[in-house]
Amino acid sequence: MRSELFQHAQETQQPGMHLQNRKMLRVGLNGEFYARQGSMVAYQGQIDFAYQGAGSVGRFMKKAFTGEGLPLMKVSGQGDVFLAHEAWDVHLIDLEDESLTINGANVLAFEPTLNWDIQKVQGFGGMVAGGLFNTVFTGRGRVAVACHGTPVLLNVDQPTFVDTQAAVAWSTSLQATIRSTVKAGAIIGRGSGEAFQLALQGQGFVLVQGSEGAPAPTGG
Numbered sequence: 001m002r003s004e005l006f007q008h009a010q011e012t013q014q015p016g017m018h019l020q021n022r023k024m025l026r027v028g029l030n031g032e033f034y035a036r037q038g039s040m041v042a043y044q045g046q047i048d049f050a051y052q053g054a055g056s057v058g059r060f061m062k063k064a065f066t067g068e069g070l071p072l073m074k075v076s077g078q079g080d081v082f083l084a085h086e087a088w089d090v091h092l093i094d095l096e097d098e099s100l101t102i103n104g105a106n107v108l109a110f111e112p113t114l115n116w117d118i119q120k121v122q123g124f125g126g127m128v129a130g131g132l133f134n135t136v137f138t139g140r141g142r143v144a145v146a147c148h149g150t151p152v153l154l155n156v157d158q159p160t161f162v163d164t165q166a167a168v169a170w171s172t173s174l175q176a177t178i179r180s181t182v183k184a185g186a187i188i189g190r191g192s193g194e195a196f197q198l199a200l201q202g203q204g205f206v207l208v209q210g211s212e213g214a215p216a217p218t219g220g
Contacts, residue, residue, distance in 0.1 A: 013028070014026075014028060015028040015030070016028055016142070017033065017092065017109065017111065017142050017144060018092075019090060019092060020082060022089050022090065023084055023087050023088070023089065023090060024041070024082055024083070024084045024090065025082070025083040025084070025090050025108060025109060025144045026080060026081070026082055026083075027075070027080070027081045027082075027083070027109065028080055029045070029047065029075065029076075029077060029078060029079055029080065029081055030078050031076065031112075032074060032075060032076035032077075032112055033074075033075055033109060033110065033111055033112060034052060034072050034073070034074055034075070034109065034110055034111075034112060035072070035073055035075050035081075035083055035108065035109040036071060036072065036073075036083075036085060036107060036108055036109065037051070037071040037072060037073045038071075039083040039084060039085050039108055039109070040075075040081060040082070040083055041082050041083065041084045042081075042082040043079060043080060043081045043082065044079050044080045045077060045078050045079015045080060046077045046078055046079055047075065047076070047077040047078075047079050047081055048075070048076050048077050049073050049074075049075055050073060050074045050076070051072075051073055051074075052072035052073055052074040083108055083109055083144070084146075085108055085146040086146075086148070088146040088147055088148050089146065089147045089148075089149075089150065089151075090108060090144055090145070090146050090147075091144070091145050091146075091147060091151070092142055092143070092144055092145075093142070093143045093144075093145060093169070094141075094142050095114065095137060095138075095139060095140060095141055095142075095143065096140055097139065097140050098138070099136060099137065099138040099172040100136070100137050100143070100169055100170075100171070100172060101119070101134050101135070101136050101137075101169060101170050101171070101172050101176070102134065102135050102136075102137060102143065102145060102168065102169040103134050103135075103165075103167055103168055103169065104118075104133070104134060104135045105165075106145045106146055106147060106168045106169070106209070107135060107143065107144075107145060107146075108144040108145060108146045109143075109144045110137065110141065110142065110143040110144065111141035111142050111143075112141075113139055113140055113141035114137045114138065114139045114140070114141040114143065115137070115138045115139050116135055116136065116137050116138070117135070117136050117138075118133050118134070118135055118136075119133070119134060119135075119136050120133055121133070121134060121176050121177065121178055121198065122176075122177050122178065136172060145168060145169060145207075147168055147207075147209040147210075148209050148210070148211040149209050149210025149211035150209075150210045151168055151207050151208060151209045151210065152207075152208050152210070153205055153206075153207050153208075154205060154206050154207075154208060155205055156170070156171070156174055156200050156201075156202065156203065156204050156205055156206055157203060159199065159200070159201050160199075160200045160201075160206060161179060161197040161198065161199050161200075162197060162198045162200065162206055162208050163197060163198070163212055164178070164196055164197065164198050165212040166208050166209055166210075166211065166212050167198045167206060167207075167208060168207040168208065168209050169206070169207045170198075170200060170204065170205065170206040170207065171202075171203075171204025171205055171206070172204075173202055173203060173204045174200045174201065174202040174203075174204040174206070175200070175201045175202050176198060176199070176200055177198075177199045178196055178197070178198065178199065179196065179197045179198075179199040180196055
């Protein structure tokens with residue numbers, strides 16, 4: 001049997017967390033890591049999947065209060081695990097004793113050597129849908145993020161504004177707040193539809209995906 005598919009789709013053999021292709025993450029596992037619940041598409045070997053709670057009382061309270069945070073599972077064992085999320089593009093970020101803020105909706109998987117916490121972006125409280133609470137990773141390790149659409153990396157050296165659902169990740173060195181552009185016309189249906197943005201100031205970067213996220217599924 002012959003096909004170019006059999007050449008291009010062969011799995012990689014590298015240990016640890018690597019890209020199988022643009023849409024799929026492969027983890028050559030001998031230990032454990034954390035991943036978004038429901039992201040596993042295939043695995044080989046002796047692998048165990050277990051629900052992972054918030055991990056601390058503080059994080060649990062934030063998740064319970066906001067409904068935000070990471071729906072995590074702990075993946076452990078020995079073998080190969082393949083992860084994906086709605087055929088979004090997957091990118092790897094290596095932290096080297098650094099910190100990075102990532103939108104929880106974009107986190108696909110991360111190594112257990114990293115610490116994480118849910119932090120609030122100051123702004124208009126319950127008026128903001130999405131992006132009010134995000135996840136901060138600190139330490140040394142690898143994070144896999146999933147982006148809906150091709151992302152762009154913006155250098156922030158002047159005030160920068162990003163749709164709260166399009167912001168994938170940004171430097172923790174930046175001051176992040178929520179900016180409102182709500183006007184009377186927006187309230188009665190004649191506005192631009194871009195009522196809230198993530199406002200970033202300082203020196204750093206922000207990764208912006210080429211979409212505000214996949215549309216919510218509709219009933220059939």
